[in-house]
Amino acid sequence: MKFTWKWLLDHLETDKNISEILETLPKLGLEVASVVNLAEDLKSFISVEIIDVKKHPNADKLNVCMVFDGENTFNVVCGAPNVELGMKSVFASIGTFIPGLNLKLKKGKIRGEESFGMLCSEKELNLSENHSGIIELESSAELGLSISDIMDLNDPIIEIEITPNRGDCLGVRGIARDLAAAGLGNLRDLDIIFNDGEFDSIINWKIDLDKDEKYLCPKVFGRSFVNLKNDESPLWLKNRLTAVDQRPISSIVDITNYIMIDIGRPLHAYDIDKIKGTFLKISKSKKGDKFSALNGNTYELDDNMLVISDEESVDDLAGIMGGERTGVTKNTTKMFLEAAIFDQVSIANTGRKLNLNSDARYRFERGLDYTSPEMVMHYASAMINKICGGKSSKIVNFKIEQKNRIIKFDPNIINQLTGVKIENELSKSILEKLGFKIVCVENIWDITPPSWRPDIDGIADIVEEIIRINGYDKIPSIKLSRSNYIAKPAMSIKHRQTFFASRILANRGYNEVITFSFLNKEMADQFNGGGLALNLVNPISSEMTDMRPSIIPNLLSAVQKNVNLGAQDLSFFETGPIFKGDSPNEQISTITGIRYGDRIKKDWQKEAVTFDFYDIKLDVIKVLDTIGVPKNSLKIFQEAPEYFHPGRSAVFKIGQNIIANLGEVHPEIGDAFGLNKSAIAFEIFYENIPLPKRNKISRPMLKTSNLQPVTREFAFLINDEIESDRICQIAKSINKDLITDVKILDIYKGEKIPQEFKSIAIKVTIQPIQETLTDAALEEISADIINAIEKKLSGSLREI
């Protein structure tokens, strides 16, 4: 909402200066977005008289003028068609910044003729889009004065942001009222000359709505005007409209726009000569109705949109935009003026469906003063008669009386809700200055909100009005202490799991990224997503159409981006959601990671080693270890989803629950991202990890043995198909108390052993608990291990 300082003073009688006002506005909830004074830009533009005009010797369309500012004369080359001897216009000398051209004026020769400045159009001064000629000042204008003074432009333009509840402040008067209530002056009375009209209106209203639909248009007023002269508006009016970004068009349109900004009341003017018949009908549209709006576009309407039509067709979208056919032009002499109240919801729906925005719709949607239609008929008439001449008719209207809204209010609630103590008298006076009516019944106030505040509908709203004007700075600041609590962790187990996992991963060289929750359809499909329920109706780009079924594609694209920037070895992880469906329990939290390139770089000490499945497996194990996975319950299977390399991927499970997928990303997918090395990825579904049953803080007693552990090494020949780790599992199972560790030392395949076989060397650590083991006991354990492996894996002991 834009307005000017002088405009505000039309409504506010105040001895405060502009900075005091600007300081107060935000305290009232009216945030100041900007303050601009056009005069600052226009200081060096001065009034001059053209005292000589000669044709440019080398250019047909140019003139060489001599201008006089009261003291000096300047030679100026000018191309404007309206240059005339004796005319007064606006001159910028060399060095002046021309806001409309965004350049600083330099001395120059134009086709051989020297020019010491420029005669300016309105566009060059950023006053309007008009560039048809140079500005023509009144012949009485004094020479050598700043143009901002002559054109009355020295008026700061203030823009404030209006929250959706404050429709009343979409007019200058509403802002003045708030300032007055805050003690910054008095609200002036609105200067209304009542005029009942001299003749019967040429046009009448016809309400074509069912009884239960009358609420769509509870009130509409209108009156006719004749003998109008719809010329250009006077300078002051044009200046004000231009200042608030309304393009001056013609007096009638300008007046309706002016009143909309002035008191927040949209109006619409019809050219009576273009209305077919003598009625304007308010009704609901039928699907297929067409409407050509003033903005030059044609809209096809749906059912149930509130429209106004004459005998011919729909030509007004109620509260949103008038029609082209019946709109006023400079030739209009007879005009019908409409002021109505339309249902906010209906207007909002129609505007949204047609994607049609307008200043009127903006105000209707936010709620208008229910009493405004009758008042504005007189307010507007006076202005129209003054500027356009003519006569106004009697007023024609339709209205439903609105019930008084009364809110029961216990003033103690102010302190209870906000902690501020305000004297009842002060609260009352604040409300009254804002236009509220109060009747005290014992200690309860019956409050009637003013007609221009349809947003007020409860106790909390009234409290806000009082503390807003009283000042939010008077609300005490009370420490929110933890009195009823002992210090407790803010994080749940789930948050701590990601907290710890992030740290383990970063310590292992991963960089945390955050990527969008959506990706393109193709990738969604590839990663087993892409369902209709997870497809966006209005994606921002074709790359972000579907909710992601996995974070791996996002990380692949992160790798791709960085590879393209020249990076070589990359490790990224993200903790975030993936989506299997659109209900809350189908959103799954994951910790997902990717590695690409070398784990060890070649240097003077070492040879390069690329990341492989086993690196990721270790990463996953380390993370799971940290976030509370019971080690023994974890089982690994070779059945990862098909976006992994089938031979180089795995799944960790606890029971039936998948805890993690891991492995090389399928080469085809890697190709799609243009990666020429294998990317290795994992995704941990940590919500599937069973939580510890009891939150036991104390730990079991540590039992240690001081006896030396004994180690034994074996090598077995087993079939190559058998998973190597089975040897360890079997060896360990021989004596779970004494065998503390079984490690694979070597795996050999090759010439020295039969094909389809591998030799696995293991080292078994045996930890005696109470007494040293005898050779016989050790022999027995060794023999048991050998027997078990021979029996269960058809393996044979191999001499080392």
Add this chain to the structure above:
Amino acid sequence: MVSEQKDDLQNLLNNITISIQNSKSSSELENIRVNSLGKKGSITLYLRNLKDYDIEIKKEIGAYLNDIKSQIKKLILDKKNFFKTEYLKEKINSEKIDISLTPYEAEIGTLHPLSRTIEELCAIFADMGFSIVDGPDIESDYYNFTALNIPEEHPARQEHDTFYLQPDSSGRRKVLRTHTSPVQIRTMEKIDLKNFEEIRYIIPGRTYRSDHDATHSPMFHQCEGLVLGKNINMGHLKGCLIEFCRTYFNEDNLPVRFRPSYFPFTEPSAEVDIGCKKENDGSLVIGEGEDWLEILGSGMVHPRVLQGVGIDPSKYQGFAFGMGLERLTMLKYGIPDLRPFYDSDLRWLKHYGFIPVDNPSLHSGLNGVFS
């Protein structure tokens, strides 16, 4: 007789001494030892021959001989030590390495600045008794709007630039939550009113709006806060948020301003500004200065929102707040642009990220000193 033998022995000692002095290695020295003191060594043999002499002579020569023996032993030991020291010296000299070299090792990773901010918030609000809760990113229209007192046609809805998912068979379409506020409703619904005293929650999370330019991202992060109890008033809102702002920005006297505003789900509502100074180069310095910077929205939970979840607004009241986490992060850590937050550019991550061992907490600090 005795003196003759003593002379002999003295000569022998002199010879051995010279050969010890001239010896060049510990093996040569060992030979000398064997040849003199060993089983068949000259001194040993001499000693053995003594048995044929008188007891008096035996005594005298024996003592003399023992003295010589220990002299030789000492000489050998000294020479041995000399060799050991020399050897070690030489060994150490030969073992010198080039300390200017550093082997390559992959660098330690970093944590994203946004995660950092969320953790800082957790630390601050945990101290005030808050705990963290989550909610779904895909929401129904009810939770994202209606329950928050934003009916279908409300002008505030248009300001939300909502992402919609494909409608189901009944025509209902889910939305990507446009703010973290729906989680307020979800948490309040779970309250067991029979035993209810107070709740204090913060809700950090992903939010979505269909807007993409230099200052808007289709996905961004917010943190919601909710405090509900019997005697929570707007003064507590003020106290809580002033404490938060000052702790987060580490400024004891940071000016904090509360300004009337409007959110459909709070009444009264307040926008919160912090003091700042705009430098000539366009950058902002948080703290005392001429300007104000809006950083969060807040207000008393709207009675209609409470009624909607079955809570009697005449018995319980509370406040809620919400803030944009990217903005907080950018302001605190001087990050100029929004878009790189989601670009996964390793250079950016390394520059603006945090080392994983630096856990933000009130006792170790919230300001990423070493990162």
